[in-house]
Amino acid sequence: MRSWIAFWNILKKDVKNYYLKPPNISWGIIFPLSWTLMQLIRSPGGSILELLPGLISMSVLFGTTSMLAVTITFERSGRSFERLLLAPISLNTLVLAKISGTVLFGLFNAFVPVFFASFFVDLKGMVWGVAFFAVLMIAITSSLMGLLIAVSAEQVFEAQTFSNFFRFPMLFLCGLFVPIAKLPVFLRPVSYCLPLTYGADILKGMINATNTLSPVLSFAILLIFTVLLFLVCRSNINRKWIL
Amino acid sequence: MEMVSVRNLKKTYGDVTAVDGISFDIRRGEIFGLLGPNGAGKTSTINMIIGLSRPTGGDIAVNGIDVKKQTKKAQALMGIVPDESNLYNEMDGFDNLCFCAALYGMRKDEREPRARELLEQFRLTEAGKRPFKAYSKGMRRKLTIAAALIHSPKILFLDEPTTGIDVESSRQIRDMIVGLKHQGTTILLTTHYIEEAERICDRIAFLANGQIVASGTVPELMERVTHGHAIRFVTGENAERLAPELQTRFEGSEVMIGADHSLVMETENRQSLLPVMQFFHEKGIDVYEAKELHPSLEDAFVELTGIESSVMKEEKEKGGRR
Ligand SMILES: Nc1ncnc2c1ncn2[C@@H]1O[C@H](COP(=O)(O)OP(=O)(O)OP(=O)(O)O)[C@@H](O)[C@H]1O
Numbered sequence A: 001m002r003s004w005i006a007f008w009n010i011l012k013k014d015v016k017n018y019y020l021k022p023p024n025i026s027w028g029i030i031f032p033l034s035w036t037l038m039q040l041i042r043s044p045g046g047s048i049l050e051l052l053p054g055l056i057s058m059s060v061l062f063g064t065t066s067m068l069a070v071t072i073t074f075e076r077s078g079r080s081f082e083r084l085l086l087a088p089i090s091l092n093t094l095v096l097a098k099i100s101g102t103v104l105f106g107l108f109n110a111f112v113p114v115f116f117a118s119f120f121v122d123l124k125g126m127v128w129g130v131a132f133f134a135v136l137m138i139a140i141t142s143s144l145m146g147l148l149i150a151v152s153a154e155q156v157f158e159a160q161t162f163s164n165f166f167r168f169p170m171l172f173l174c175g176l177f178v179p180i181a182k183l184p185v186f187l188r189p190v191s192y193c194l195p196l197t198y199g200a201d202i203l204k205g206m207i208n209a210t211n212t213l214s215p216v217l218s219f220a221i222l223l224i225f226t227v228l229l230f231l232v233c234r235s236n237i238n239r240k241w242i243l
Numbered sequence B: 001m002e003m004v005s006v007r008n009l010k011k012t013y014g015d016v017t018a019v020d021g022i023s024f025d026i027r028r029g030e031i032f033g034l035l036g037p038n039g040a041g042k043t044s045t046i047n048m049i050i051g052l053s054r055p056t057g058g059d060i061a062v063n064g065i066d067v068k069k070q071t072k073k074a075q076a077l078m079g080i081v082p083d084e085s086n087l088y089n090e091m092d093g094f095d096n097l098c099f100c101a102a103l104y105g106m107r108k109d110e111r112e113p114r115a116r117e118l119l120e121q122f123r124l125t126e127a128g129k130r131p132f133k134a135y136s137k138g139m140r141r142k143l144t145i146a147a148a149l150i151h152s153p154k155i156l157f158l159d160e161p162t163t164g165i166d167v168e169s170s171r172q173i174r175d176m177i178v179g180l181k182h183q184g185t186t187i188l189l190t191t192h193y194i195e196e197a198e199r200i201c202d203r204i205a206f207l208a209n210g211q212i213v214a215s216g217t218v219p220e221l222m223e224r225v226t227h228g229h230a231i232r233f234v235t236g237e238n239a240e241r242l243a244p245e246l247q248t249r250f251e252g253s254e255v256m257i258g259a260d261h262s263l264v265m266e267t268e269n270r271q272s273l274l275p276v277m278q279f280f281h282e283k284g285i286d287v288y289e290a291k292e293l294h295p296s297l298e299d300a301f302v303e304l305t306g307i308e309s310s311v312m313k314e315e316k317e318k319g320g321r322r
């Protein structure tokens, strides 16, 4: 009960103070929108459906990772984050509460390209239920990576730099733009170490049946990533923030 | 059982020893002061007790709970005011208090009346509607203290509550601290204001270089440096030349010349004034003032820690921030 009250209020505060702020909302819309337009201009003949899994994955990735890394680093530099560490709530509750807001923001980001695509193509044939869970898993793993970055960063600009350092290679290695089979051999194992690879693959399967792995396997692997990242985040917080 | 019990507490950062094996107890319902200059290890000590930092060695119990093992259980009893006011800038005063209450599991119908009550008590009702970032330094401090009290903690930790705050706000904060004590809250505060410690603390520990040099009530600390009695005489004309003669006349006394050419006479036992006055009278010297001198806590601090009190004063002027 107590933990639930704390969880809910941390989530509510973050959504209100960070995610619902006009700059972030507009970023959440403009960013996926400009990716969509860019792709359409670049390959006018290309089917929107082919682009959609990439756009969704990218929007989620960019909406979550740096968002959490930056807001936490911001709270740490103002020292208000100490309040959370000193509150009588478990580290699990704290981590869950902090990533929940970002995950919701990621889901919102994912919805934008879908919304715009729906004007151009008929999306009725997709397996949206499964796609939603894939997006959710991408959002959760990306948020946890954001948290991991926050633990290593001391300043907001560091958090941003580290996020980009992770995000861009991930985009190019996850099989969205260049199929993994066409990547140089030495990079392929790296691709399979990235959660985004599996999330994107499920989306490809659900939207235009071009997946290379079984969705069940991908979900299982994403789940393992989630648990591992969660544990690493928890132990890193314990190690680095309780000095 | 003591409210807080600290044994052989130690903290090192690399080769810096911030806290060097200190032990003390805080009794229920008292105000305990950790007094020391910058870098003495005050914040390091508090941070270990509240579970924000891990001790390199030693044991801490709060209300009988081992802080190292059951950190969260112990934290539920604590109210914490850090050395910097650290509420959320973008939220207003009222929301800040309600949010802090929620962290301690208080329901909406509990936290809202409590937040209003505290805003009123701290005379921040009007400011409660404004964002924290628009607050003055004194207001920020007061709201941070209010936030620490929101869940009515059994023990309150205040790290330099009045540093950098104007005289009037400091006074209000001190009155509030004493008021809390009367309501039964146990309080640990750190300060480098000697007078502040003297005025409100029931017991004080002098901290220097990570060690407790002395501790006790103010009279107990004074006793350790009071070796006799001293009287200061303010005379009509320069009476410095009489010092040696005065010293010979009153056996066992030691006569020194004060800064303003006054004479200070120290004796083992209490010295009656009349014979001394007669001595001055014989010499044809007028005496306008004779005053028994009592050592101040400042003298005790200087003598016991070897730190010049001016060091602490300079820090006070700088605002004492690292
Ligand atoms: N995180 C840290 N890393 C390295 N050294 C530290 C750290 N925190 C404190 N110290 C060192 O430990 C010593 C004690 O510092 P502490 O902050 O506890 O002193 P303090 O009594 O609170 O001083 P102040 O009056 O300035 O607040 C100092 O020498 C300080 O430089």
Ligand SMILES: [Mg+2]
Residues within 6 Å of the ligand: B042, B043, B044, B083, B159
């Ligand atoms: Mg300090």
